[in-house]
Amino acid sequence: MSTKINFIPFIKRLSRSKTAFFGLIFLCFMLLVAIFAGVIAPYAFSEQDLLNTLATPSMEHPFGTDEFGRDVLSRIIYGSRISLLVGFISVAIALVFGGFLGAVAGFFGGRTDHYIMRVMDVFLAIPQLLFAISVAATLGPGLGNLMLAVGVAAIPQYARVVRAGVLSIRSLDYIEASTASGGGKFYIIFKHILPNCAAPLIVQSTLGVAFAILVAAGLSFIGLGLEPPNPEWGAMLSTGREYIRDFPHLTIFPGLAIMLTILSLNFLGDGLRDVLDPKLRR
């Protein structure tokens, strides 16, 4: 297979860029935190200590406690599960459906292209957050619905990126050469066209994960995400907002978690774009 990547040199090339390497390390760290949340969290995410509410950071509670006396650090650790899950799954939904629609539209062109892309244009005319809000409001709260809302809202963007890539590659000689070697239409789409427009797609996807985490946080912020007492970074920000003047640690720590995760995703996206282009390999 042409697109197989040898893992070790891949990491080596990626680590040439310090920012991308930081992104990768931080994301791996977050992933481990999410997987082992039950082991490393000092408290359960819903454990209340009503005698010790709104405590500022201390040895006992490194990030302080919230208005119910729940440990903020533990809630952020458990919240990483939800944020990462929502981010990756919703982008996967958007990538699969948007990518397929865009590839078909770009490759077959003509009427197929016209119908698919006009529908996408209609969806693009609605602001993505608004669209996600309306889907989430229709489906009701819950983790699955949250991922679906964020994912569906992002489909048109991916369709557009993939279509643009397919259009620019479809007319190149090596596509014709593959036809001459006996390659069928779907073989050519999957073997030649998609790998060659993967670079912008990967960048878009990592940025998309970041955006999905933000949208999910936004939806939780306005109460359309997960129901309490489930810890979610956006929801934590939302409740912390009321106490922001006197107890800023309630917003600073979940905010930092969101920011660092998104920043490392963006760094990683940039680094991946350089690594995945064989012309830039030295």
Added chain:
Amino acid sequence: MIKENDYILTTESLYKEFKTKKGVVHAVDGVDLAIRRGETLGLVGESGCGKSTLGRVIVNLIEATSGKMEANGEDIINPSRKRLKQIRKNMQIVFQDPYSSLDPRMNVKDLIQEPLRLNAKELSREAQDNRVLELMDIVGLSRSRINAYPHELDGGRRQRIGIARALSLNPSFLVLDEPVSALDVCIQAQILNLLKDLQNEFELTYLFITHDLSVVHHVSDRIAVMYLGKIVEIADYKNIFTNPSHPYTQALLSAISVINKKDSQKKIILEGDVPSPINPPPGCRFEGRCFLNKTEQCRSEAPPLKEIAPGHFAACYLIG
């Protein structure tokens, strides 16, 4: 040896039209061609005359609008998908630009193996790998380059990959679409020699498309001259170069730059431009730029190819 009447491929009034917003482009406009087994037929013409389109129609990369086409006596015009796969094993094409005709994300091995993987599924992995190495030897690519990517190789090596791909299924007929025009002159010679050796070794037949007369002179047994979608002259290469009959061929040959040209060989300078293939003139395509004494017939009726000497055909009323 090349036999007079043993044709590997024939076309009869082959047409290819493209519908555009401005009108119908007559890219290939009634081409009768007969290619003998084992020969190299050079197809020359200026840019836009339809020679590449003709090559692509012949290997069924583009559907013909109408006409007849036979390979080894079997009809191959616009075949079904299943049939097309079989036909393509026997007929392959080498593309002009080795910089854009190879997928930049595939290495040499995958590029050469692709046709095998698609068409020779009965071969085991190992057999395919061996065939790739064998093909690399055949086209003169060092085996150490097997994991290289196209951007790491120069134009000549890339074109060798293109040739290896075309040869992988043991075809008997190759369309070479300007295979050397994107290469440096010294590498051109290497590739041309390689193509000649391959022809001898594997008894290949070539349709060699080019706009470069000095290249076509080196490789061709016969030469066909194309102008605005039609073949205007066809003869063996000596006759074309020593005794060009059609006025367009004469003008084309006089354009070759020769050092110490004698004064007697005056350059023919054509006036005007090639007419648009959207609305080609009804008579002789070359009538508007011809320097012979034109007649009314030239303007109203397209001249057919006629034999003016044994094996020498030209489409002109004013000669022969």
